[in-house]
Amino acid sequence: PEKDPEHWVVTPHRPQLDEAQLKAAIERGKLIYQEPRSQCVKCHGPEGRGDGEQTDLYDDWNKPKKGVTDQQTRELARWFSLPLQQLKPRNFQEGIFHGGGRPEDIYLRIYVGIKGTPMPAMGPAPGQPGILTPEEIWDLTFYVLSLARKSHPKQ
Ligand code: HEC
Structure with missing residues (x-):
């Protein structure tokens, strides 16, 4: 098994x-x-x-807040109460x-x-x-x- x-x-x-x-x-x-x-x-x-050198790391709860462009990320922010947070190794x-x-x-x-x-x-x-x-x-x-x-x- x-x-x-x-x-x-x-x-x-x-x-x-x-x-x-x-x-x-x-x-x-x-x-x-x-x-x-x-x-x-x-x-x-x-x-x-x-x-x-890889710093663009996010957990699964933050990934939806991340747009392809910075502009997109800023627009997405209004749908979430907490700001986008990077994940530190x-x-x-x-x-x-x-x-x-x-x-x-x-x-x-x-x-x-x-x-x-x-x-x-x-x-x-x-x-x-x-x-x-x-x-x-x-x-x-x-x-x-x-x-x-x-x-x-x-x-
Ligand atoms: C793509 C990026 C990435 C790679 C590659 C990576 N790690 Fe990590 N690692 C992370 C992140 C991000 C965390 C923190 C996760 C969290 O906050 O829960 C972490 C956490 C850890 C932890 C801490 C666990 C704890 O209990 O706090 C250990 C140990 C670790 N990594 C070892 C390694 C080793 C050894 C390698 C190579 C085999 C490796 N990592 C490769 C991103 C990476």
Whole structure:
């Protein structure tokens, strides 16, 4: 039944790593983060500060407020009570994760993406090979957490 797309569940199996293995995973994760196929840099920036070059990001609630031209966007505004709001990709160095800060939480965010936002899914799903393997997603997870820890050593 877990192959049935309707009941597809991703279960994180965190690898148990010693210190040297964790260091190696973080190094691999850094490379994957910078690879064009992962696209992480495009939105989250080269060092994960949430300052990538792609800034025209909106969640599904804001997309209807966005016209093709600025003029159109201004005209659309009168139909909505709240102004158009851009969505900022997370700055990992701040160490605040809305979906939880455990490795399993970060892993799932990257694996399945964040519904309703431009944050894409990277892992395999029924009928889709995925962009990254589960192993690569763990490497990325440890890299993202290492960025958060650098500026917040107590975490
Ligand atoms: C198209 C732009 C885009 C790309 C590409 C992208 N992200 Fe994101 N990401 C976002 C946005 C936008 C958010 C914030 C969503 C929100 O506010 O809920 C986010 C949020 C996150 C979060 C935070 C989740 C949380 O709980 O707060 C993590 C971790 C993350 N991204 C990792 C990655 C990694 C790793 C990659 C590369 C595999 C990646 N993202 C690629 C746009 C992107």
